[in-house]
Amino acid sequence: MEATNPESVVQESTSECSSNGNGKTAARSPSEHALFVDPNEPKLDHVDLPRIEAAVRSILSAVGEDPERDGLLETPARVARMYAEMFAGMRSDPGRHLAKVFEEDYDEIVLVRDISFCSMCEHHLLPFTGHAHIAYLPSGKVVGLSKLARVVEEVARRPQVQERLTQTLADLVENRLSARGVAVVCEATHSCMTIRGVRKPGSLCVTSAMRGIFRDDPKSRSEVLGLINHKV
Ligand SMILES: [Zn+2]
Numbered sequence: 001m002e003a004t005n006p007e008s009v010v011q012e013s014t015s016e017c018s019s020n021g022n023g024k025t026a027a028r029s030p031s032e033h034a035l036f037v038d039p040n041e042p043k044l045d046h047v048d049l050p051r052i053e054a055a056v057r058s059i060l061s062a063v064g065e066d067p068e069r070d071g072l073l074e075t076p077a078r079v080a081r082m083y084a085e086m087f088a089g090m091r092s093d094p095g096r097h098l099a100k101v102f103e104e105d106y107d108e109i110v111l112v113r114d115i116s117f118c119s120m121c122e123h124h125l126l127p128f129t130g131h132a133h134i135a136y137l138p139s140g141k142v143v144g145l146s147k148l149a150r151v152v153e154e155v156a157r158r159p160q161v162q163e164r165l166t167q168t169l170a171d172l173v174e175n176r177l178s179a180r181g182v183a184v185v186c187e188a189t190h191s192c193m194t195i196r197g198v199r200k201p202g203s204l205c206v207t208s209a210m211r212g213i214f215r216d217d218p219k220s221r222s223e224v225l226g227l228i229n230h231k232v
Helices: 051-061 077-087 094-100 145-154 163-175 219-228
Strands: 009-010 102-105 110-121 128-139 141-143 179-188 204-211
Touching: 009 163, 051 077, 094 145, 094 163, 094 219, 110 145, 110 179, 128 145, 128 163, 128 219, 141 145, 141 163, 141 204, 141 219, 145 163, 163 179, 179 219
Parallel strands: 009 110
Antiparallel strands: 102 141, 110 128, 128 179, 179 204
């Protein structure tokens, strides 16, 4: 079915790119805990903090720094906690956020636009940050809109490339909601392109993944892309 209803649901997200924690950083000595688990995400897999700390000390030494100088003493532990946070989505199942669905007759496009995310480029271990837009055409099942933002937040917290992030989001929505169509567009700035290498600040990488009717029917695809691009 074509999605042509102007009443299509469009929600703009205002969430900031932020930690999904409470902003607190628990003070831990380097050897206090071999494993770190974010208290806000009890199902997270463990991260070997001391191993990261040792690696960070190695990097500091390798670039000619003194890891024992005052300003750097706590850096390895801090960086280890940062990685634990940035990679918190590695072994969890983001699809669990889409488990609770509501039976609804609504069969037009649902779009949540401008969901901010921070992810980590797996080639350089530098962040790429931007926005995801997720649209789907329900088949009798809809999901709470904030759940789509939760899925983005969790999938983003892995080392990856933007192409895979985009496809993962589309597959999750298609499979968990049995949606008749899914369109995901991600736009992001990659630190590895802006602060190093070719150094092109302002460049934006745009990726899209279409599933179902949005892939097969050009008219439906152009309608959903119009909604995503604010043209409708
Ligand atoms: Zn990169």
